Structures are given as C-alpha cells and as structure tokens.
Amino acid sequence: MNLLDKRSLGLGLGAAVLACAVLPNVLSAYWIYLAISAMVGAVVMQSFGVIVGRAGVMSLCQMSFAAIGAWVVLRLNVAGAPGGLLVWLVLGGLAAVPVGVAIGLPALRIRGVNLAVVTFGFAVSTDIVLNADQFPGAEDLTMLERPEPFTGDAGYFVFTVIVFTVIAVALAALARTRLGLSWYELRHSERAAAAHGVSVARSKLAAFAISAFIAGVGGGLLAGQLSLVVPSNFAMGQSLALFAVAIMIGPHHPEGAVLGGVFGAVMATIMEKAHLPQDFGGVLFGAGALLALRGGMSQTDLTRTRKRERAARKLLEDAAGPDDALPAPPAPPCAPSPRRLRSPLGSGGPASTCGG
Amino acid sequence: MAAAPALALAGVGVDRADVPVVRDVTLDVAPGAVTVVLGANGAGKTTLMDGIAGLARPTTGSIRLDGAPIERLPPFKRARAGLGYVEQARTAFRTLTVEQNLLVARSGSGDLGTVYRLFPELERRRHLHAGHLSGGEQQMAVLGRALVSDPKVVLIDEMSLGLAPKVVHRLMGTVAELAAMGIAVLLIEQFANLALEIGSRAYVLRKGRVVHSGPCAELRGAEDRLHELYFGGRLADAAARLAREAPGREASRGASAEPPEAGSRTP
Ligand SMILES: Nc1ncnc2c1ncn2[C@@H]1O[C@H](COP(=O)(O)OP(=O)(O)OP(=O)(O)O)[C@@H](O)[C@H]1O
Ligand SMILES: [Mg+2]
Numbered sequence: 001m002n003l004l005d006k007r008s009l010g011l012g013l014g015a016a017v018l019a020c021a022v023l024p025n026v027l028s029a030y031w032i033y034l035a036i037s038a039m040v041g042a043v044v045m046q047s048f049g050v051i052v053g054r055a056g057v058m059s060l061c062q063m064s065f066a067a068i069g070a071w072v073v074l075r076l077n078v079a080g081a082p083g084g085l086l087v088w089l090v091l092g093g094l095a096a097v098p099v100g101v102a103i104g105l106p107a108l109r110i111r112g113v114n115l116a117v118v119t120f121g122f123a124v125s126t127d128i129v130l131n132a133d134q135f136p137g138a139e140d141l142t143m144l145e146r147p148e149p150f151t152g153d154a155g156y157f158v159f160t161v162i163v164f165t166v167i168a169v170a171l172a173a174l175a176r177t178r179l180g181l182s183w184y185e186l187r188h189s190e191r192a193a194a195a196h197g198v199s200v201a202r203s204k205l206a207a208f209a210i211s212a213f214i215a216g217v218g219g220g221l222l223a224g225q226l227s228l229v230v231p232s233n234f235a236m237g238q239s240l241a242l243f244a245v246a247i248m249i250g251p252h253h254p255e256g257a258v259l260g261g262v263f264g265a266v267m268a269t270i271m272e273k274a275h276l277p278q279d280f281g282g283v284l285f286g287a288g289a290l291l292a293l294r295g296g297m298s299q300t301d302l303t304r305t306r307k308r309e310r311a312a313r314k315l316l317e318d319a320a321g322p323d324d325a326l327p328a329p330p331a332p333p334c335a336p337s338p339r340r341l342r343s344p345l346g347s348g349g350p351a352s353t354c355g356g
Numbered sequence: 357m358a359a360a361p362a363l364a365l366a367g368v369g370v371d372r373a374d375v376p377v378v379r380d381v382t383l384d385v386a387p388g389a390v391t392v393v394l395g396a397n398g399a400g401k402t403t404l405m406d407g408i409a410g411l412a413r414p415t416t417g418s419i420r421l422d423g424a425p426i427e428r429l430p431p432f433k434r435a436r437a438g439l440g441y442v443e444q445a446r447t448a449f450r451t452l453t454v455e456q457n458l459l460v461a462r463s464g465s466g467d468l469g470t471v472y473r474l475f476p477e478l479e480r481r482r483h484l485h486a487g488h489l490s491g492g493e494q495q496m497a498v499l500g501r502a503l504v505s506d507p508k509v510v511l512i513d514e515m516s517l518g519l520a521p522k523v524v525h526r527l528m529g530t531v532a533e534l535a536a537m538g539i540a541v542l543l544i545e546q547f548a549n550l551a552l553e554i555g556s557r558a559y560v561l562r563k564g565r566v567v568h569s570g571p572c573a574e575l576r577g578a579e580d581r582l583h584e585l586y587f588g589g590r591l592a593d594a595a596a597r598l599a600r601e602a603p604g605r606e607a608s609r610g611a612s613a614e615p616p617e618a619g620s621r622t623p
Contacts, residue, residue: 185460188449195409196461197435312483
C-alpha cells in the first residue's frame, strides 16, 4: 500500500511539474487564462471532494465559502496587509472555517436532501448579501497584487498548480489518518461509525471546516486571477453546477478535481461562445449528476475500482490455488438450513445436520 | 466464574421509540469466555446489544465495562473504552476495500496483523472491494473490523445469518479463539446448538426480560426446555384461547399466532 501511494504521489507531482513546464510555453494567452480558470476550479473541486466525495454530505454552498475567501483576500489587498497573496489565501481560507462549522452544525441533526436545502439556503442568503455590497477594491478599481515570480498569467498558472498540489498532497495524507478514514465510514453509516469509536459530530464538523477552508482558498485564487470579482462569480447557480460536476466526476481523487476544473472552465467557455445561458450548463451537469447518482459511483471511483480489482484478481489467482480463489465452497452434503430457522436448537442448523 | 466480569449489566432497560423493549436485564460477561444470549424473534436481543453499544439509550440500570460505568457515554466513547460490536445483518462497507474496511475502525493501538492471522483470505483479498466478497468473507471483514480496535468486549449479533454451514462453523471457531485470546464475547446466535457448544454461560430473553440464566451445558441438546423458555406460556395460552373460541379447530393451529418459523416447529 505504501508503495502504491508513493507511486501515485510521484505520478501526481510529475504531472504537476510537467504542466508547469510545458503548458505556459505552448498555450496562447487565451488558453492560459482558461487553464488558470481550470486550476482555480480544481481547487474548489477539492473542497467538494472532502465534503461530498469523502464524507458524503450534500453541500450546495461551497461557492459561498469561496466568496468569503475572495472577500478576505481582496480586503487584505486593499489594506496593503503584509505577507502577500500566499498568506492572504491562507487567511481567506481560515475566515471561511467558522462559517463552515456553523453550517455544519445543522448537519449533525439533519442529513441528505434536507441538509442540501439548508446549505442552499445559505448560498441564497450569501448571494443577497454579496449583491448588496461590492467586493473590496471594486469601487476604486484597486488591482490585486500577485506575488513576485507569478505576476504574469503564465506565472499565475504555475502558482495555482502549486496551491492545488499542496492541497492534494495534504488531503492524500489526511485520507490515511483516522479522521480521513472516518469520513468514508460516515458516508456508509453514521451508526457504524459511532460503534467503531468515531465521534460523528467531530468528524462531520471537521469535514465542513476543511472543505470550507479549501473553498476559501479557491475563492482567493479566483480573486487573484480576476483581480476584480463580481458577486455572480459566486452565485448559487455556480455552487449547484459544481456540485453536479462533483457527483459526476468524483473530486476526492486529484485527477477528478482537475478534470472537474477543466470541465467547468471548458463548459463555461462553450456556453459563452454558443451564446447559451450559463444555466443551461447547469442543466447538463445536473443530468450527468443524475446518471452518476443512479450508478452510485463517480467516474474516477469507477476507473480506480476497475484498475484495483484487476490487479487484485490477478494477485489472487497467482497466490492462491484454484480452490481458495473460488468464493463459494462446493455445495455441502448437508443442505444449508433455510434462512432464520427459529427453532430453539436449530435442528436443521449446521450443528446437527453436519454433525458439527 | 472467578474473574471479575468484563461487562456487567444490572437492571438495564432499553426503549425503542419510547416503548420499553428490554426490561430489567442483569447479566455478566466474563473475560476469556463466550456468553450466549438466546431468544425468539423480537425478544429484544438486538435492542439489548444496541443499548450496550449506546446506539439505543438505556433508560434504566447500569452498564459497567471493566468496572467503569459506561451507560451515560455516547457510542463512540463506549467503543473507545473497549467495546467492539458486530451488528446484525452484514454491514461490510461494500464500496471500500477490505483493508479500508478494517482501517476505518482502527484505533491507535490496534493492528491488522491479528485479523489477517485469523482470516488469511482477507489478507489476500485486501485490495478487493468488500462488495465483491462472498457472504462469509464479508462477515469476516465485519468481525475483523470489530477486532482492530483491540476491544476487551465484543458483542456479536447473529453473525451466521444466511451463511453456508461450513462458513458458520469456521466463524464459530474464530469466536472461540477470540475468547481464548482473553476477550469477553457476548454472542447472539440463531443456531442455539452452535452457540451453546462454544459458550460457557447462557441467558434466555423473552419479551425483553431474562427468563433463564445458567451454564450452557445445561441447555445443550435440551430442545424442549429451550422451546419452553423461548415462548413461555404464550403458546399454550394462545392455543387455549383458540380452542375456546373455535372448539372445532385443532388446538395446534393456535401456533400460527407465532412467527411462521416458530409455528412450524411447534412440537
Ligand atoms: N427502531 C425500532 N423502533 C421501534 N420498535 C423497534 C425498533 N427496533 C426494534 N423494535 C421492536 O423491538 C422488539 C425487539 O426487537 P429486536 O430487534 O431487539 O429483537 P431481536 O431479539 O433481535 O429479534 P431478531 O431475532 O429477529 O433479531 C420488536 O418487537 C421490534 O418490533
Ligand atoms: Mg436481532
């Protein structure tokens, strides 16, 4: 298992370095801009990966967390706070954490669709608040300062890849801790999780906190990309469409997060080019999400499962004799007793018929 | 039993949806032994287990784990205090691999080595999704999951449900092995014979109350006695009532008031 993880870590880092080395040199300015959008989207996807993909909680307000991150980053920029974008990003993420925990509190009592409604309600109210006031610096057009080697668009692309990679590595490490594993258990059964020593409340709140942090960082990155953001960047429709993408693709795997980001950026562009309303994209994503929900598995989950199973099957066939590899033993001479035979001594049970 | 009980219940009552289902249960689970709980469908066995594990709140009585009261603790704290629970119905996480199934329940000290030693087939299949295992292997994973946290007491609820006899025997052997390792096992089992074979002490529940407790040896093979303990006077009552209401009908038909399985077994 260790080895496998090292391999995927190497693969991921390799892909990141390659992307940073090649893409800015071969892409035109327009495509670089799109690539940045994709990476920013990928970071937001990572936040979906934690709350939706891992913990299995329906959250429809991730862009609201992102808006908080963006707001804080822009405010710090206007104030000329020390530290630069990297520090502001972290602060923006941290600012979203208490809000995430607050949204997580109702999640301790309600779940599923009801919780989705609560989170969507929060997204709607954030929309209203954002529309009432402009983002800091919007009035006097204060541009956001990007940190030194990353000032150009090509540089900023590299910056976003670095942020994404750091988060991906942190999440991969987290996935193997008790907390990270408990999220998977929550997704299956809160009851079982509790019976296995998991504090359901703590685990869920942690998922909300961490996903809000990542979304906040994503919002900050978006502010860094656009310099001036408008409320519609964080509209509830965005949260909804991204949620659909998340369900469909499975952003709890890094490749899924990137794919989701690319998907979002490309779709938005196509919609724009074809003069279709952005909401239409939401409809498409929704259809895809429905498919994924029906299948019960996201795309990356499916791919990984297939791969892992092929490897495991092979291992089994190699290591074990044919006898062991068969899941079902040959039919026993004594017929298995009917299900739930409730005779006190189970005279049809294995003990007596098989002469246990 | 000379050793102090690892788990001691005194006067425990558990409600389901505000209806008392388990009432005034007092029982001891000794370390290094299998304690068996028997009873008909709906007697309240699972409810009792849920009450011990904290998944249902006990309303009365005290539950002590190694002498410390746990009845007020939330379920996860009871688990951390050393309680493992194999729930009724196969509860392997089907979309997680075998290894992930085990890792999710692991606490700091627990390791997978013990589980893989008990179930070598799990080690070989550890990267397979639990959903692709046979029923028996899934149940092994569930049993293993209850063991990785190094529990002092393991509650096992109808582990043999729907499994082939061969597999049931294998699992029973493992349960006996757990007891030999010093773990206190509380076992609910539909095949009373099997449970009584590996058990040392047995309790019989009827309508949520303990109606019998004694050494397992006493009940081994005593089918009629068990039957009486399971259903008490209820069968007789029902038969008598039916006979009174419809004198023409055969008295034994009254047993249809019982679950069909029980009815078909009416002596
Ligand atoms: N969640 C619940 N809400 C209301 N009543 C319940 C609930 N769970 C169980 N009951 C009732 O409590 C009684 C005891 O159920 P329990 O599951 O404890 O029985 P059991 O002895 O485990 O039976 P079985 O052998 O079928 O597993 C039953 O009458 C059942 O209908
Ligand atoms: Mg039961």
